[in-house]
Amino acid sequence: ICNTELESDVVVEVGEISFHLHKSPLISRSGTLQKLINESTGNDEDDRKPCTVRLDDFPGGPEAFQLAAMFCYDVRMELNAGNVVPVRCAAEHLAMTEDYGEGNLVEQAETFFSQVLGTWNDAVRALHACDAVLPDAEDLLIVPRCIDSLASKACADPTLYGWPMLEYYTAKSLEETVIWNGTSATAKPRSLGVDWWYKQASSFRLPVYKRLIAAVQSKGMSPENVAGSLVHYARRHLSGLKRHGDNSDGSSRGGASGTTAVLSDGDQRTILEEVVALLPTEKGVTPTRFLLGLLRTATVLHASGACRDALERRAGNQLEEAALEDLLIPNTGYSAETLYDVDSLQRMLEQFMMTSTSAFAASPEITDEGQLVDAPSAELVPVSTVAKLIDGYLAEVGTDTNLKLSKFQTIAALVPDYARAIDDGLYRAIDIYLKAHPWLTDSEREQLCRLMNCQKLSLEACTHAAQNERLPLRVVVQVLFFEQLRLRTTVSGWFFVSDNADQGSSSDTCVLPRRADDDLAFAAGSEETTDEGGSAATRPGELSPAMSVVEIRQRVSELEEECSSMRQEIHKLEKPKSALSRLFRKLGLGRSSPSRERDRQQHQEPLPLPGAGDKRRKSFGGC
CATH class of the missing domain: 1.25.40 (Serine Threonine Protein Phosphatase 5, Tetratricopeptide repeat)
Known part of the structure; x- marks a missing residue:
């Protein structure tokens, strides 16, 4: 610290390091050292022996004291954002105030600290330096001042404070320097986002x-x-x-x-x-x-x-x-029975249903054929999205053999029926659960299948359900019955179009207006007549598309093939003859006699699909 040839007359011990110094420069700048040196000199009988002063718990340690001692000797020292806080705390601890000299270390450090707060990076370094000098930095209000400075800069436009973050303004973040004709040009740095801090x-x-x-x-x-x-x-x-x-x-x-x-x-x-x-x-x-x-x-x-x-x-x-993958939270408890935390999912679903602000207080209107009239509105989109999410979740957790039936039913039942446009996702989850739990009784299987609406299954799902041996027979019969109604409704609609085409059109194509009583009939088949390519089906209240007679005949032929395949599936479920006869009579697939036809009409049972002898088929004679 000092190059003088004078012998040291005071030893200052800071931690494990001893500083051999002189009394005069220390006493002239520090009130604390003046007091300690005077006390140590008075107690020392040998004036020729250097007195010893010990500074315990000195803020900043030996490094900060060395800078303070250099200031006392008027040796040039360098202050920066990393050491100004320890130096400021050391100066306060040593009482290096204006009472012991003009422009003392307290004033010098305070002035420099105010400049440090002017830039983001320096303020960050100063705040980090406060960790080593607590609680002194808190007592001197250095920490609150740093935090307030950083908060002001984070809330303001970062470009007002120069270059706040070094990583955004390195050579990599700047465009390469272009030198042409001896002139260098450097592009401006890219703008900062809100996350710069x-x-x-x-x-x-x-x-x-x-x-x-x-x-x-x-x-x-x-x-x-x-x-x-x-x-x-x-x-x-x-x-x-x-x-x-x-x-x-x-x-x-x-x-x-x-x-x-x-x-x-x-x-x-x-x-x-x-x-x-x-x-x-x-x-x-x-x-x-x-x-x-x-x-x-x-x-x-x-x-x-x-x-x-x-x-x-x-x-x-x-x-x-x-997202589905985020909902699959594993169970970590020792007493956990299931692989995933389904109880947590249930609580989140209950919270969503409680706070959902859907305009639908009940299920949307259902037609006589069991089909939805209107597509989900914008207000129903969040609930519909959650319904698909829950169906996928049930399909994932359904493979867990430890998942109880009551828990599966509770989660599935929390989603209202109107939230699902179709029940294919729920059917898939139920099928997966039945496959993973083959020991369920028939009554439990029927109870589980009550969660889905057979009227809201797509054609692919109905085809799969008709062949699914895991489903109860009652459910299979319901699926076939509603699919029969759907096909008959679709065929009736096509015959209506063909009759009007024959009566009111002189060309091969015609455009027919929809009747009010046919809107419900066409609503049932609106979803199935939408192909994968995205071509939209006729919606209620709109005009029918132009259809040729050839296309109508082709569609009727396809429906006949579907009906034939469905009859074959029913034969696969063959039971005793009496039970099979009752099933055919209920579905209207048996041979019709005049007396049976009159009896069916009196009871208003659904007619069977038009056969080869139907009068409407005769209108296509010669085809």
Whole structure:
């Protein structure tokens, strides 16, 4: 520190390091050292022996004291954002105020610290330096001033503060320098997004980060921006989110989590619970994928029940945004019976149904044939999306042999019937469950199949159900019966078109208006007449498309083939003759006699499909 040839007359011990100095420069600048040296000199009987002064718990340690001693000797020292906070605390501890010299270290350090707060990077370095000098930095209000400065810059336009983040302004982020005719030109840096401050903010300790989030919220930062920062912080410090591959914030930057030391389970549990408490309460602000990722991690870390309940409520409120893979949360408890946590899914589904604001208080209107009249409205889209999601979830968990029938039924029944346009997804889930649980009794199988509406199965699902040996016979009969009604309704509609074409058209094509009493009949077949390529079927209230007589005949032929194949499937289910006769009579597939025809008409039973002797078929004579 000093090149003078004078012998040292005071030894200052800071930690394990001893500084051999002189009394005069120290006493002239520091009130604390003046007091300690005077006390040590008075107690020392030998004036020729250097006195010893010990400084315990000195803020900043030997490094900070060395800088303070250099200032006392008027030796040039360099202040920067990383050491100004320890030097400021050391100066305060040594009482190096204006009372012991003009322009003393306290004033010099305070002036430089105010300049440090003017830039983002320097303020971040200064705030990190505060960790080594607590609680002195808190007592001198250095930490609150750093946090307030950072919060102001995070809420404002980043371009107002120069170059706030170094990684965005390195040579890689700039376009390459172009040299032409001896002139160099460098392009301007790319503009910053709202997430420019996330990475450096996530490097703070949890107590400091919480205060920073509270500060930016008090300054009016948007909930979306606050949630984005919390997502980044959690992904950096929670290893469970990194293993699961959550990237719900959509940011590919800030991947410095690999350089962060892995925290203990206790520390991660604390961070998770605090992050959940800090998340904005507005719906849709926090990504559903991130919420479910936190819930999965909370299950693994055994977080508090209040934390998991909060995550389930938040995720349940926006369940329509979830993905199936995120809902498959494994059970980690020792007493868990099922592979996945179906109880958690049930609570989230109940929360969604409780807060759903659908305009439909009951099921949409049903026609006599059991078909939906109208397609789902925009208000019904979230519920319909969740219905498809739950059907897929039941299909996944249905393979678990430990999943109880009552739990499967409860989850499936939570989705209202009007939420499903078709029940193919639910049928698939039921079929998977029956396959994985072959020991179910007939009554249990029938009870399970009551969850689906046989009238809302597509043609492919009906064909599969007619051949499915796992379904109860009663359900198979219902499927065949409603498919028979659907086919007859479709054929009747085509005959209506063909009759009008023969009577009112002189050409091979005609366009017929829809009748009010036919809207319901055509609604049943509207879904099946939509091909995979996306061609739309006729909707209620619209004009029929132009159809040629040849196409009508071809369609009738196809329907006859479908009916024939359905009869063959019924024969496969052959029972005793009396039971088979009753089944044929109910479906109208047996041979008709005049007396039976009159009896059927009196009881208003559905007519069988038109056969080869139907009068309407004769209108196509010669074809």
